[in-house]
Amino acid sequence: MNVFVIGIGLIGGSFVKDVKAKLSDAKVFGIDAKPKHLEEALSLKIIDHGATYDDLSKADFVFVSIPVNEMVKELPRILDAVNDDCVVCDAGFTKELICKTLANHAKRRNFLACHPIAGTEFSDSSAAINGLYEGKTNIICEVENTAFKLQEKALEIFQLLGMRIRYMNPNAHDKHIAYVSHLSHISSFMLGKTVIEKEKNERDIFDMAGSGFESTVRLAKSSPAMWAPIFEQNKENVLETLNEYIQNLMDFRELLLVDDFEGIYNEMNNTNKIKSILKGIPINKK
């Protein structure tokens, strides 16, 4: 089986690492806009061969893991290049614009819209790890628009990697993911910014930072090249979550201002139930 990965960073690199480990007959081809990335992936043995779009006609399975702004430009070209029995899966963090872009493509049936929810704050292929997808949720959108045989082919590989599958429409995906992923990134980036601005004048401040701070700003290490296009494509949903978040922070500030510490206690106590909610989330830490 010829497996192609387009965009060889953490997401794509970890995917094909597992494919190579679990699918003995897989030959893995890598395509990346940056020759340096290809060289690195070859030297790390993440891929077997470097390739270009001209080679896509021999692909059986294509996994596309590039920033979502590139996704809407490249996916139509990738679909143009593959053969009728090939399934193309994306790993985009947004789904609505991608699905809309491909809605009328002649090879829409060869495309399976996916969002495997996995990753760390690192983005290079050198950060790729085995088992990243084990137990993780993979959201599949508009499954009915993909040829049945090609769905099956993709699902076999996803199951091999240990993924849990959930079906959702692109609109619901983008709305919910804004809450549980995109907003976390903004809160983390702005927390990092607030503290760094302070640090300009106060050099000692980070000596005082404990693991709680590290955990809360972890996502502020994420790649701007990946995240700016996500916020652009999911602008309306992200704005909604951000409005609610800012409002909750202003309400908390109001409780502080009027010395309502019982109210503050209750706010925190009510949110403590996040403990039981989080128990179900599988964690990958570097």
Next chain:
Amino acid sequence: MNVFVIGIGLIGGSFVKDVKAKLSDAKVFGIDAKPKHLEEALSLKIIDHGATYDDLSKADFVFVSIPVNEMVKELPRILDAVNDDCVVCDAGFTKELICKTLANHAKRRNFLACHPIAGTEFSDSSAAINGLYEGKTNIICEVENTAFKLQEKALEIFQLLGMRIRYMNPNAHDKHIAYVSHLSHISSFMLGKTVIEKEKNERDIFDMAGSGFESTVRLAKSSPAMWAPIFEQNKENVLETLNEYIQNLMDFRELLLVDDFEGIYNEMNNTNKIKSILKGIPINKK
């Protein structure tokens, strides 16, 4: 050496666990307002004996780890009860009000104001672990107000546990810790709240949460009984950080509203330097 711990949760429990492991002649006595906590600590062998304030006269070293509102009530009583050669260290997350409260106490020289910056989001003695303080920063305030011999006694124990010592005045401590600790807790609690409110209607949302969300809301599991008094005692500093944080979020929202995605890229890129800053922070994860 008779070592007393008052308040046997994660902070106090982990402290005496290491003391017992590293100081062969230490007898560890525990005092806790809740009999259940004492029983648990005894059964977990975190302490050797249960005790009361009446026993404090035989203490050589007292470690006080109770919520900061209790701290200002109990520390004067504890100092009243100890002998002249005993050193009392607190582990309060705020320092200004505590130091002010004890400023004119007859046994002020027996008190060493400390903030060992360590912990997890858990607060029970069952969460106590060995090595929690290894490599962690312990902020000591107003060291000049503690008898020199008693400073030495405390430092020997802190060094045995592997702590790094930093000296700071209480005012600077409370100001800086608001940025690197207290604000992280608010941002995390309010993020949890924002998402939980959404979840009322959307049961599937947490299936989509990945490790990034888990990391960002980890602190929202923290104990309200511990944190409401911290926000009360450090109100002015916390308000300052919260104002700056809300302003940064509103600026980010404005960039989104006017489609300035280059500006958003730059915001994130500038904050990425948190990577190098965080490298110096020692992490404890459960």
